[in-house]
Every structure is written in structure tokens, then in C-alpha cells.
Amino acid sequence: MTDMREDRSRAVLTLVCVSQFMVVLGVTVVTITMPAVQAELGVRTGDLQWIISAYALAFAGALVVAGRAADLYGRRRLFLAGLVVFGVASAGCATAGSAAALLAARAVQGVGAAMLAPSALAILVAAFPAGVRRTRAVAWYTAAQAVGGASGWIAGGIVGEHLGWRWLFLANVPVCMVVLVGALWIMRAGPGRLPAPNAQRPDIAGAVLVTAGMALLVLGLTQVGGPAAHWSVSVGLGGGTALLGLFAWVERRVQSPLLPAGLLRQRTLGAGLIVSMAVTGTTTSVLLLCALYLQDVAHLSATVSGLAFVPFNLAVVAASLGGPALLRGRAAGVAMTAGMVTIAVSALLLLALPVRGEPLAVTIPAFLLMGLGNGLAAVMAVTIGTRAAGDHPGAASGLLNSASELGVASGLATLVTLASLRTAALTGSAEPTAAEALSGYRWAFVGAALAVLGAAAGALHLLRRGARGAD
Template sequence: MMGHHDARATGVLRLACAAQFMVVLDVSVVNVALPSLRTDLGFDAVGLQWVVNGYALAFAGFLLLGGRLADLYGRRRVLLAGLGLFTVASLAGGLATAPGVLTAMRAVQGLGAAVLAPATLTVLTTTFGEGPARTRALAVWSAVSSAGGATGNLLGGILTDGLSWRWTLLINVPVGAIAAVAALRLLPADRPATARRALDLPGAVLATGGVTALVWGMTQAQRDGWTGPATLTGLGGGAVLLTALVLVERRPSGNPLVPPRLVRLRPVWAGNAVMLVAGACFIPMWYFLSLYMQEVLHYGALATGLGFLPHTLGGIAGARLASVLMGRFGARALIVASSLLAAAGFLWQSRIAPGDSYLVGLFGPALVMSAGMGLLSTPITTTVTSGAHPRDAGAASGLMNTTRQLGGALGLAALVTVAAAHGTGSGAALRPVFTVVAVLCVATAALACVLPSGGRAPAAVPAPSPAPADEPT
């Protein structure tokens, strides 16, 4: 690349990828360290699950708010705030000597991640204009996201076995510090405070409470079933709060957390519908395969992490190839084809037989379904963020990330119910679980047909008048 602008754009891409890698990594990096930290800090069984759930709930619950903050208060400022919160919480969690401290810091990490994840996507979509350059940038960002999810299990095993569970958190400290310095150098200064608009506090409270309640209800369904009191309370409360959010956001004045003009865009509403179903397919995969490798194949932490290497490589290869295929066939066609490819991989995985070794039962399906997942990530991300005006880029990013997390939580809760009838981590459970996931992938392909056709994203919506209020609906 040549020129100062190109060099800065490359630096911004590297910064966004590094920050996103940290966020995705910490979803799974502590999983294989749970037995060690339980022994070290004295967690009971209930408290231990909150090391994982605390991060997931805070992350999902605050994503909409985190995305909108970047639009209102400046992308550099919000990205630095997210980095700072995430890094400090990682340091405090890594040094924790009591269960309550670690659990609290995991929740603060999730909050920092909810601010950081939409910001990484926002700085990309505002640095790279719609077209091939943005597609290539999103392909790299998607590949890094895919690598982060799978690398968490491997890196967690290496750090736990070689050093201590504490380093699954402390590793974020130097990375976060370097990323913060890079952000100060690469991202333009934010606008003066007088140019900013007030945050939609009612919308922020309703969105955060509603999404958190929904995810809480879904996590309880994994343990108590769909008719358990906690499940029904979470799902019902979330539905009420999000219904209230829709009504509040339709006000003709104020500054909505999710602007109505944004969700009226076909790429946004249709793309998020596809993302919801795709999240239900892909996110639960890591959970069930990890259980299978540890409970059926009796792998340790490090071996389980190594077992995910084909998934990592397949996802990276698919994401990098996606930008080339998008230019030739268009985003919608690639989403349909990649969903069907993933369906074939999951269907193959569902044919696993008792006594199959890793090479016979897992290796081949891993390459096919992860390639499908990698190919899907770039075109769906490009589609969902296309057409939005730069002033709504953070809201679009936050909405997409929220939809993906909700889909994953819903899919995991439903599939745990399916697995429970067949022995959860057993080979017998894997067959119906991945058959259902294959069907969901086909549904993703069918749903993608409502997306705009063609290889080019639609033109961005024109900016409304300079008045701070959102236009009436």
C-alpha cells in the first residue's frame, strides 16, 4: 500500500483486529481453566458457572448501548474507554484472590467488551468506504474473529498447563496497552463536546435490561428447562422490556438508541434476521464439540484446544476467500452457498458413530463446516453494515453483535434440551444436535433470499437535517 492514508488505514485495520481478537478470545479462553481456578480460589459449582456467564451476560446486555456510544461520543474516545475497562478488569481478575472478585471482574470485562466490539467494527466501516476495500478489510476482521473463538480453547490450555489460569486473563494487559497506544496514534481526534447529542437513557435502560433478561432466561433454560420459573421470568421480562423499547424508540424526538431510520433499511433488518439464525447454528458448536472431546475422547485441556485447530484454519481460509467470491458472485449468493456448505458439514458431523477416532469422526466435518462459517461471516457483516450513514455506524454494529449473541444463546439453550435426552456429551447426543444445526443452516440459506441481490451494497442513506432529533416514523 502506498501513501499516508493507506498506511493509516492498514494500521486501523490491525488495531481493530487486535481489539476484536481480545474480545472474542475471552469468551472461551477461561473454559479449559475452570477446574484449576475452582481449586485455587475455592469456587462452588454454582459460582463457577458465573465466571463464564458473568462475561456473557454483560457482553450481550450492553452491546446495543456500546455501539451507540461510539456514534454519540466519538469513536476514538469510546474505543479507548472500552480498551481501558477491559484491560483493567483483566488485570484485576488475573490477580484475584477471592471468587467474588474474579466473578465481578469477568462481568466488568464483559462490559468493556460490549463497548469495544462495536467500536472495532465502526472504525473499520468509517475508515473504509463501501466497496472492495471495505470488503477486504471486513474479511480480515472476520478471519481474526474466527481465529479468536477457536484460539481461546487452545491458548487457555497452553497458559493453564504451562503457567497458571491467571495468565488467561493477564495476557490481555500488554495487548490492551499496545492497542491503546496505537489508537491514540491512528484514530483522528473526536469532535468537541458541543457537537455531541445526549444519550437516550430510557432506551439504554430498556435495551440493556431487555437483552440481559432474555440471555439470562436462555441460560436458565439450559439448566432448568423451558418451563422453569427463572427461565419464564427472564424470557417474559425480556420480552416486556424490549417491547417497551420499540415503543420508546418510535418517538419523533430525542436520540434513539436504535434509530428507526436504521432498522427500516432492508439490508439491516433482513441481515440481522439471517444473523440471528446463523448465530444459533455456529456459536453452540464450540460447546458441544468441547464436551465431546473431553467427555467421550477423554482429551485434556491442551489436547482439546489442539482439536479445534482444523476449525480455526477452515474458518480463516473461508473468511479470506470470501472477499474474492463476493466480488464475483455477490453477497447474497455467497451467504446462501456458504450456509448450505456449513449445513453439509454439520450433517456429516451428525453421522459420527460410537468409537470413532478424532480423524474419522471430527476432522473432515470440521474443515467443511468451518469453511462454510468463514465464508458466511464477511458477506453477512458487509450486508448488515451497508447502507447505514456513518453517524449510525455504531448503532448498526451494536445491533449486529447483539443479534448474533442472542442467536447463539437461543440456539445453545434449545440444543442443550435436545442433547439432554441423549446423554449431553455422549456421541449419541452429537447426532441429533448437529442434525438440527444442519436444518438451521438450510433455514439460514432460505432466509438469505430476502436480502438485496447483487454484489454491491446499496447507497448509504442520506444524512438527516443537522437537528439532533431523529426524524419521525
């Protein structure tokens, strides 16, 4: 009987990891193939960013609501519904005949991803009791998440160049079908099964406010440095902040708040949120700039550029799976800090990227270190964050995923803009040379190192205060 439960738990973990890999892959997978999408659908250069942003906006905006819905109405139900929405939207992306159709399908795909991400992590928490087994399961989940993000560069380069960009979306359809069938069977009576829906009245006002507020906030961040930055950043950041403030006011007055009372006051969850935001924000931005460097400065093909990220993926897996051994006693904060310091060192190593010469001699060791730091810090963030969830794993999962998405948006907004401003200061209105573009990238690498070190200090401070409070 025990062996059967173990097998079912492992099957649940496999389904959760596959779904999370697919969700995170969707954020970056089309980046390298943007020129092909532009040529086929006639997308204007200024509108290309929306193919990525449409997914991110819908994903980030719906995460908190989806996480709470998983707690109230059933994690399994939301997970299954998310698979259907994500699969159908992926088919819509693959068959889009116009830029408008692709943007609409990407937005729906983001909603499906928002339904999947928090419900998947909540199912994992329910499937594995607290302790070593859960920590190992979270390590696999984190590895799938991190590898999914980095694999976007690899899959986008190889599949996009040899099969076409539509296959990047079409491949999701059979995967969703397989996971859906597996979930219907495995989770039917296993650890992922959930109780009957909660009869509490839903917080509709809070749901609308937090969804709109998160979406506007991410919108504002993604428009920093863009052609219409002045009004869009002001509307996005100002409107998003105002709506989230109003959301906080509403939450204190409703009978059944969207975010359970006291959840955000948990210092361990706060530390997890800071680390999740910092890790995704810095590594995603640095990897994007490296992808641009490999193609625009080093003049490597999309396929070779994609393969350059393989060391990062391998290191993420190794660190994520080795991380649980460091969680004995109170070593979580130390291990998390070590991971973030490693990310900072890897970003500084990239300062040695040459204008001419062999870039892989620099990217391979830097990507290995960045992957090790990413995997270690991310698994610690999820582990300490979910410790504070109590009876609300869906809400906590939604917050952790929201922090990651805000990290991506804010990291791109600040670090990529920093690189652009540095390059523009050197070139004026002229086309930048390779050396001038690389100078901008180097400023961003230093900014990433400083940001991740600052976040590590803040998270460690919260953990120490939380430990003193517990004593």
C-alpha cells in the same frame, strides 16, 4: 501521501482486528479450564456457568448502547475507554481471590468488550471507503472475530493446562496497553479520527431499557435446562421481552432515539442480523459439544482437544479472506447461502463421530468445512449489514454484535439442552455412558444443521425483497 494514508489504514485495521480477536476470545477462553477454576476458588458446580454468563450478559446488554454512543460521542473515544476498562477488568480476573471477585471482574470485562466491539467496526468503516478496500478490511475483521472465538478452545486448553487459568486473563493486559498506545498514535489524525461529540440529548430511558432487556433475555436463554430453569427462564425471557417491547414504544416517542429511525427496516441489515445470529449460535454450540466429546468420550487431554480446533481456525481465515472475491455484482446472497449450507453439511458430518476409535478422522474434515462456511457466511453478514448503516455505523455495528451474542446464548440454550434431554431420556437418573452422551450430541448436530439452513432461507428472502425494492 497516498502511501502514508494506506499505511495508516492498515495500521488501524491491525489494531481493530487485535481488539476484536481479544473480545471474542474472552467468551470461550475459560470454558475448558472450568475444573481448574472450580478447584482453586471453590466454585460450586451450579455456579460455574456464571463465570461465562457474567461476561456474556454484560457484553450483550451494553452493545446497543455502546454502538449508539460511538456515533454520538466519538468512536475513537469509546474505543480507547473500552481498552482501559477491558484491560483493568482482565487484571482483576487474573488476581481474583474468590468466586465473587472473579464474577464481578468478568462482568466489568464484558462491559469493556461491549465498548470495544461496535466502536472498532465503526472505526473500520470510517477508515476504508465503500468498495473493494472496505470489503477486504471487513474480511480481515471477520477472520479475527471468528478465529478469536475458536481460539478460546485452543488457548484455554494449552495455556490453562501448562501455565494456569489466570494467565488466560493476564495476557490481555499487555495486549490492551500496546493497542491503546497504538490507537493514541495511529488514530490521532488518521482515518479513525472522529468529529466533535454530537450535542444531541442522550436517550437515557431507551439506554436503560435496552440494556436491561438484552441482559434479561440472555439470562433467560442461558438458564434453559439449568437447575432453576423454571423461574429464571420465565423471568429472563418474559422480563426481557417486555422491556424490549417498552424500549420500542419509547423509541417512537423520543426526539433522539437510541436506534435511528428506519435502521431496523433495512432488509439488508435484517439479513445480516439473521446470519450473524445463526452462524455464531450453531457453530459455538457444536464446537462446545465437540470439546466435551473429545475430553469426556474420546478421553483426550485438554491440550490435544484444543489443538483439534486448529483446522477450524485455518479454514475461517482462508474463507474470510477469499470471500470478498465473491462479492461482485449481486453474489453476496449466494455466497452467504453457500457458507451456511457448508456449516450444515459439516454438522451432519459430525454424526460419524465414534464412541471408540479415532475421532480426528471425523473432526478434521468437519472442522475444515465448518470453518470455511463460518468465514464465508460471517464476512457476508457483516458486509451486507454495514451497507445499510449510512451515517450510523456504530448503531449498526452494535446490532450486529448483539445478534451474535444472542445467537450464542440461544444456540447454547436450545442445542445443548436438546443434547441433554436426549441423553437424559436414554439414561434416566443414571450416569450416562459414552454412547448415550454421543447420542445426545448427534441430536444437537442435526438441530444445528436444520437451524442454519432455515436462517439461510430467511436471510436470502430478505435480500431478494430488498433488491426488488431497490429496483
